[in-house]
Amino acid sequence: MGTTQLETVPEPKYWHLKTVLSDALDSEFAVGEILPNERELAARFGVARATLRQALEQLELEGRLQRRRGVGTTVAPPRVGVDVGSEAGPHTWPGAPGDAWQAEDHERAPAPAAVVRMLGVAADTAVHAVRRGRMTGGQQVASEVLYVHPDSVPALPPGADQEPDGSARARTVLRELHRLQLVGQDRTVELGSARADDARRLDRLPGAPVLVVTTRYLSEGGTAAVSVATYRADTCRLSFSDSEDVSLLAS
Structure with a gap:
């Protein structure tokens, strides 16, 4: 690779x-190819490494690059389509027919503070925590923890x-949850950074950009469960339908 000096431009230097870099990815690199290290790239473009990191982070967010432990920064493959909803429809409990998530684990433990407030339980209350994963195209694209109110499933x-x-315990909790009448749900989506556990599951570096989808499931007694699902931000884009349901699709 030759040396390219960036000219003075009115937009932020990292954005230019x-x-x-995006043009270079199209013309000089193949999918899966490892990029030169930060020192070499910074020297080529005559920028500080901090500026280079900002540009690389933006390209990762846009799905052009992937950064993996022990590998480095590689050119990302085309995105894989992922839909937040299920074939059974948007107003169904987790684990219903058509749900693409796979149950992985279950434990009884206190929920995070934000979930505690949504469930309306005491901070030290043990709730059902169901861990699930989402695979698409042979890769895990999302990781979820479903926190179930102890009154929703008081006993297995x-x-x-x-x-x-x-x-098996996780699937049992889901089956017991289905005994309740689902009266509604609400969902929020925000950009976040991968925590260590989710980063490991999603084969990302800690701090990598992710989309966090929080869904609150409502029964007649109030909030029955809260799902916190972490999606790889390099695989997904948001799509809004006429019915105002939110789906998460990769381009």
Whole structure:
């Protein structure tokens, strides 16, 4: 790679660098190819490494690059389509037919502070925490924890709580949750940074950009469960339908 000096431009330097790097990705690199290290790239474009990192982070957010542990920064493959909804429709409990999520684990533990407020329980209350994963195209694109109010599923069937298989316990909790009448749900979407556990599950670096989708499931007694799903931001875009339901699709 030769040396390219950026000229003075009215827009932020990192943004202009992002455009230049994007053109280079199209003309000089193949999908999966590893980019030179930050020192070499900064020298080529005559920018500080902090400016380079801003441009790389933006390209990762846009799905052009992937940064992986032990590998480095590579050119990303085309995005894979992902839909937040299920084939059963938007107003269904998690785990209903058509739900693409796979149950992975279950534990009883206090929920995070934000979820505690939504569930309306005391901070030290143990709730059902169901961990699920979402695979698309052979890669995990999302990780979810579903926090179930203890009044929604006060007790599991005899022996289920002692089941050593966490995925089996998780599926049992979901089946018990389906006994309730779902009267509505609301959803929020925000940009966030991958925490260590989700980063490991999604094969991202800690701090990588993610989309956090929080869904509150309402029954006649109030909030029955809260889902916090973390999606890889490099795979997804938002789409709004006429019915005002929100779906998350990759381009």
